[in-house]
Amino acid sequence: MSDAKEHIDKLMQELRRGTTTIGVLSQLWEPQYGYSLVSKLADNDIHVEAGTLYPLLRRLEKQGLLESKWDTNETRPRKYYLLSETGKEVYDLLCVEWKSIVTSLDRLIDPKGGESNGND
Amino acid sequence: MEMIERYIYAVTQKLPQSQRADIAKELRSLIQDMLDERVVDREANDQDVEEVLLDLGSPKQLAQRYRGVNKYLIGPEFYDSYISLLKIVSLSIVVAMGVIFAIQFIFDPTGFFDYLGGFIASLVTVIPQGFAWVTVGFICIEYFGGVKAEDIKLGKEWRPSEIPPIPETKRQIKRSEPIVSIIFYVIVIMMFLFSNRFFGIFVFEVDQDGRFSTVVPFLNEATFSNYLPFIILVLGLSIFKEALKLISGKWTFNLVLYSTFINAITFVVVSIMIMSQSFWNPDFMFDLVQAGVITEDNEAYGTISKIWDTATLVILATFIIGLIWDSVNGFIKVRKQ
Numbered sequence: 093m094s095d096a097k098e099h100i101d102k103l104m105q106e107l108r109r110g111t112t113t114i115g116v117l118s119q120l121w122e123p124q125y126g127y128s129l130v131s132k133l134a135d136n137d138i139h140v141e142a143g144t145l146y147p148l149l150r151r152l153e154k155q156g157l158l159e160s161k162w163d164t165n166e167t168r169p170r171k172y173y174l175l176s177e178t179g180k181e182v183y184d185l186l187c188v189e190w191k192s193i194v195t196s197l198d199r200l201i202d203p204k205g206g207e208s209n210g211n212d
Numbered sequence: 213m214e215m216i217e218r219y220i221y222a223v224t225q226k227l228p229q230s231q232r233a234d235i236a237k238e239l240r241s242l243i244q245d246m247l248d249e250r251v252v253d254r255e256a257n258d259q260d261v262e263e264v265l266l267d268l269g270s271p272k273q274l275a276q277r278y279r280g281v282n283k284y285l286i287g288p289e290f291y292d293s294y295i296s297l298l299k300i301v302s303l304s305i306v307v308a309m310g311v312i313f314a315i316q317f318i319f320d321p322t323g324f325f326d327y328l329g330g331f332i333a334s335l336v337t338v339i340p341q342g343f344a345w346v347t348v349g350f351i352c353i354e355y356f357g358g359v360k361a362e363d364i365k366l367g368k369e370w371r372p373s374e375i376p377p378i379p380e381t382k383r384q385i386k387r388s389e390p391i392v393s394i395i396f397y398v399i400v401i402m403m404f405l406f407s408n409r410f411f412g413i414f415v416f417e418v419d420q421d422g423r424f425s426t427v428v429p430f431l432n433e434a435t436f437s438n439y440l441p442f443i444i445l446v447l448g449l450s451i452f453k454e455a456l457k458l459i460s461g462k463w464t465f466n467l468v469l470y471s472t473f474i475n476a477i478t479f480v481v482v483s484i485m486i487m488s489q490s491f492w493n494p495d496f497m498f499d500l501v502q503a504g505v506i507t508e509d510n511e512a513y514g515t516i517s518k519i520w521d522t523a524t525l526v527i528l529a530t531f532i533i534g535l536i537w538d539s540v541n542g543f544i545k546v547r548k549q
Contacts, residue, residue: 126238127245142242143269147277150235162237168245171238 112140114190116148117183120158123172149173157182215261216243218375222271227278228288235278243268262372270370286350293459294350297394301342304395308402309334315410338402349452353459379462383545387461390454397454401447404440412493415503428499435490446481449474468542475535482531486524496520 115138119129126146133140140148152158157179161172175183220239224232246264247256268274279288286294313331317324403410412429431439453474460467485491493499497517506512 125241127242141267141269142246143267143274144277146238146242147274147280150231150278151280168241169237170241171234 112138112144112148113152114183114186115140116145116152117157117175117179117186120173120175120179123161123174125163125170125172129173152179213261215258215265215372215375216240218377219243219265219268219271219372221378222375223275223278226272226275226289229292231278265372266370271375284354286347286354290350290354290459293455294346296391297346297350297455297458298343300391300394301346301398302339304398305338305342305402306335307395308399309338311399312403312406312410342398345448346455349455353456383463385457385461385463387458390458393454394451394458397447397451401444401451404443404447413500413503413505415505426503428496428503428505429493430496432490432493439485439491442481442485446478449478463542463545465546468539468546471542472539475539479532479535483528486527492524 115133115136116129119132124132126149127142129149130140130142130145133145149158149160153160153173156176158173159176159179160174163170163172220236220243223239224236227235243261243264246267247260250256250260250264269277309331313327316327316330410427411431412427415426415428453471456467456470497513497520500506500516501508501513506516
């Protein structure tokens with residue numbers, strides 16, 4: 093049993109790698125700083141650790157999908173991230189791709205359209 | 213709160229220079245946010261800080277996430293040192309070849325263009341070799357001395373209190389020290405590779421062919437080529453040691469351990485070499501007389517002969533003191549806190 097759990101952990105980690113990116117991009121039409129994004133995603137049941145999210149934000153910024161700006165007016169300086177023009181375009185295309193993956197996988201997992209998945 | 217700075221230092225130190233300041237600032241603000249959320253209204257204590265840092269993951273792991281996946285021969289952690297070492301090595305090769313060129317020219321001014329050709333040709337062949345050796349050395353450091361895969365495995369236990377303190381200035385190694393040493397060693401290697409005749413007594417006198425001078429070599433010309441690989445091994449190890457100092461940037465226990473180990477090998481190889489009869493020029497005194505520096509009935513003959521005979525022991529003693537001092541000095545620096 094623990095063997096299966098180990099596999100699941102590993103597979104979920106791979107699966108999350110891509111979906112987290114989509115989740116992050118979806119929330120950045122408005123500027124957000126890293127930690128506010130962690131809570132916002134958590135509210136929607138997407139649990140990302142700060143130690144994963146911060147490097148991810150930086151990577152997306154380096155790729156040009158995000159723009160960033162330091163806000164030093166508040167008591168604590170914070171780095172805000174926002175979708176760039178490219179980022180917006182990429183996000184829209186990514187959503188289309190995602191939906192098509194979901195549709196295809198639904199069909200594969202559940203070929204008879206919800207009658208039975210044969211795993212019970 | 214000091215622990216936060218240690219944590220941030222431990223993370224950013226493993227990242228490229230250009231990103232350090234910004235990531236440090238962002239992490240500092242993140243950790244404060246996480247602390248605020250944890251303690252709500254009361255003051256945060258060390259326990260809170262520890263728990264927040266544990267949530268963030270070990271510094272190595274976090275740094276690894278910032279760097280991305282490990283797909284390179286020489287990673288960003290060592291890239292800066294790699295580039296500066298390449299510069300140092302090529303600079304010293306050019307200087308060494310220039311010195312050799314100058315010496316040749318002084319010996320025989322008529323051969324200027326031959327030597328110039330030789331100078332350029334050797335630059336073309338030797339610099340790529342220097343690059344290759346530096347690269348191979350760094351690949352080894354990357355794979356054997358760098359971040360070990362187990363250390364950054366998920367879930368490996370770590371304690372924030374184990375993060376080393378930011379090194380004091382006394383433990384830091386000035387970049388100039390290893391750089392100067394590396395340049396020196398490269399020049400010596402080049403001179404050995406080129407000819408053993410650079411190590412001897414230069415006699416400046418115009419001989420019958422119009423050549424300017426002769427050299428009375430210290431080393432045995434007949435057996436020199438047998439010793440050459442060992443000489444290069446020793447000097448190469450010394451360069452490796454200096455490179456480690458340059459990369460580490462501070463005195464650590466491991467660094468002292470490695471350099472002591474290298475010193476021990478150096479000492480053994482050098483002692484075996486210089487204690488053996490065939491290493492030194494057996495006709496040194498005779499050659500000196502031939503070159504007209506001294507005459508056999510001269511008073512100086514006795515003195516030089518005596519110096520020559522005891523030279524091996526003197527060199528060996530100096531060598532031991534130098535190597536031991538190198539290690540002891542390292543230990544002292546490590547203990548300074």
